[in-house]
Amino acid sequence: xxxxxxxxxxxxxxxxxxxxxxxxxxxxxxxxxxxxxxxxxxxxxxxxxxxxxxxxxxxxxxxxxxxxxxxxxxxxxxxxxxxxxxxxxxxxxxxxxxxxxxxxxxxxxxxxxxxxxxxxxxxxxxxxxxxxxxxxxxxxxxxxxxxxxxxxxxxxxxxxxxxxxxxxxxxxxxxxxxxxxxxxxxxxxxxxxxxxxxxxxxxxxxxxxxxxxxxxxxxxx
Amino acid sequence: xxxxxxxxxxxxxxxxxxxxxxxxxxxxxxxxxxxxxxxxxxxxxxxxxxxxxxxxxxxxxxxxxxxxxxxxxxxxxxxxxxxxxxxxxxxxxxxxxxxxxxxxxxxxxxxxxxxxxxxxxxxxxxxxxxxxxxxxxxxxxxxxxxxxxxxxxxxxxxxxxxxxxxxxxxxxxxxxxxxxxxxxxxxxxxxxxxxxxxxxxxxxxxxxxxxxxxxxxxxxx
DNA sequence: GTCAATCATCTTGTATACAAGTGGCGGTGC
DNA sequence: GCACCGCCACTTGTATACAAGATGATTGAC
Numbered sequence: 405x406x407x408x409x410x411x412x413x414x415x416x417x418x419x420x421x422x423x424x425x426x427x428x429x430x431x432x433x434x435x436x437x438x439x440x441x442x443x444x445x446x447x448x449x450x451x452x453x454x455x456x457x458x459x460x461x462x463x464x465x466x467x468x469x470x471x472x473x474x475x476x477x478x479x480x481x482x483x484x485x486x487x488x489x490x491x492x493x494x495x496x497x498x499x500x501x502x503x504x505x506x507x508x509x510x511x512x513x514x515x516x517x518x519x520x521x522x523x524x525x526x527x528x529x530x531x532x533x534x535x536x537x538x539x540x541x542x543x544x545x546x547x548x549x550x551x552x553x554x555x556x557x558x559x560x561x562x563x564x565x566x567x568x569x570x571x572x573x574x575x576x577x578x579x580x581x582x583x584x585x586x587x588x589x590x591x592x593x594x595x596x597x598x599x600x601x602x603x604x605x606x607x608x609x610x611x612x613x614x615x616x617x618x619x620x621x622x623x624x625x
Numbered sequence: 626x627x628x629x630x631x632x633x634x635x636x637x638x639x640x641x642x643x644x645x646x647x648x649x650x651x652x653x654x655x656x657x658x659x660x661x662x663x664x665x666x667x668x669x670x671x672x673x674x675x676x677x678x679x680x681x682x683x684x685x686x687x688x689x690x691x692x693x694x695x696x697x698x699x700x701x702x703x704x705x706x707x708x709x710x711x712x713x714x715x716x717x718x719x720x721x722x723x724x725x726x727x728x729x730x731x732x733x734x735x736x737x738x739x740x741x742x743x744x745x746x747x748x749x750x751x752x753x754x755x756x757x758x759x760x761x762x763x764x765x766x767x768x769x770x771x772x773x774x775x776x777x778x779x780x781x782x783x784x785x786x787x788x789x790x791x792x793x794x795x796x797x798x799x800x801x802x803x804x805x806x807x808x809x810x811x812x813x814x815x816x817x818x819x820x821x822x823x824x825x826x827x828x829x830x831x832x833x834x835x836x837x838x839x840x841x842x843x844x845x846x
Numbered sequence: 847g848t849c850a851a852t853c854a855t856c857t858t859g860t861a862t863a864c865a866a867g868t869g870g871c872g873g874t875g876c
Numbered sequence: 877g878c879a880c881c882g883c884c885a886c887t888t889g890t891a892t893a894c895a896a897g898a899t900g901a902t903t904g905a906c
Binding site: 409410450454457458461469485486488489492496499500501548549550551552555559562 | 630631671675678679682690706707709710713717720721722769770771772773776780783
């Protein structure tokens with residue numbers, strides 16, 4: 405833990421902003437004010453700008469001198485390559501140093517599975533997205549290859565906004581989406597019990613692929 | 626081209642520092658001075674620190690409050706996961722939107738092939754590394770999937786230092802390394818002529834794999 | 847002599863003042 | 877009425893002063 409403490413602060417701001425962008429609190433095209441954000445987080449512009457710079461490197465923001473800092477678009481067409489890469493990478497998570505799930509992890513995942521059932525009954529698009537992020541972060545812990553884990557995380561946040569965007573435009577059948585996701589979690593739970601990381605990865609790949617197909621159908625091509 | 630001009634300056638500094646780290650001008654463990662670097666580039670610490678922050682995110686630097694900014698180690702053991710991931714990713718470059726090589730590109734590559742022959746005769750470890758970077762950048766232009774290209778570039782600079790480190794410790798047979806690399810370029814040239822991106826990717830994968838094996842044998846495990 | 851505490855000096859991290867740049871608003875000439 | 881020019885408010889980018897932190901030397905007590 406050679407962390408300086410400052411690094412933690414940067415990470416916290418970066419994570420929070422990334423979360424807000426992903427949940428469309430800051431929708432695509434929105435102009436962000438550096439001074440306002442700095443006040444929100446109780447820091448000056450300097451450390452805040454470090455977080456903004458990283459988000460810009462990650463493709464979630466774009467700054468223009470003298471104009472403003474804007475949330476980037478999340479169009480399916482532009483992010484199709486990201487989706488295709490995600491498909492391949494998630495399959496790699498089953499082959500490159502997969503971390504076996506112990507009893508504690510399975511208990512943790514079962515808790516998620518329980519909550520998933522609730523969401524099917526009385527969930528909203530936003531609650532579902534928050535839950536999806538939590539599930540994703542949990543599944544990241546099974547990736548032993550650290551650089552692969554980092555890339556996966558980056559690509560996830562680039563593409564996840566699309567689902568919520570279409571969902572809020574009522575282009576998606578939420579009940580159907582919730583039900584499919586719950587089914588995916590049940591399948592993953594089986595793969596965890598079977599201690600078969602490759603199968604787990606292929607399950608995820610299949611669902612990402614199908615989700616992408618549904619988004620394509622819902623999106624005005 | 627909405628680039629503000631400032632972005633270009635950041636990129637230039639980032640690229641130059643990355644190059645110096647990769648070529649061991651700044652060897653692992655070296656302490657970098659922000660003020661000195663700022664003077665070198667003719668800017669203040671503020672924009673320089675943005676480049677340093679990005680290099681830290683990319684794993685090439687590490688800063689400690691009150692102590693200094695240090696070049697990270699490039700041990701084969703720690704970067705084995707990066708190598709394994711590179712193996713898989715380079716294979717993907719042949720499947721995800723590969724860009725066919727036109728006549729102009731083949732001419733460009735042939736020029737590299739010519740220079741490669743010279744290096745076999747009278748090259749040094751450093752000249753070879755500079756050339757390797759140039760070849761790598763050229764091959765990047767065949768990757769149509771942009772996020773894949775970005776990840777490839779990041780991982781390359783993380784691992785490339787290892788070769789030069791071992792080479793300067795006289796742990797590698799330079800003549801053999803040069804000869805093998807020239808052979809790889811000849812094979813790649815054939816794949817370009819054959820317009821077979823998948824074969825090209827597999828050739829690269831094979832050579833990365835063999836290079837990794839040689840590094841493992843040369844490294845004191 | 848040895849140990850410990852304090853201070854000097856260096857580093858990175860932060861806050862703030864200022865420069866560079868953009869866009870809009872209004873005045874002005876016609 | 878309309879086109880054009882200049883000014884002004886606002887934003888991001890940069891430079892600089894200052895705070896926080898760490899290391900090593902130095903000085904003092906014992």
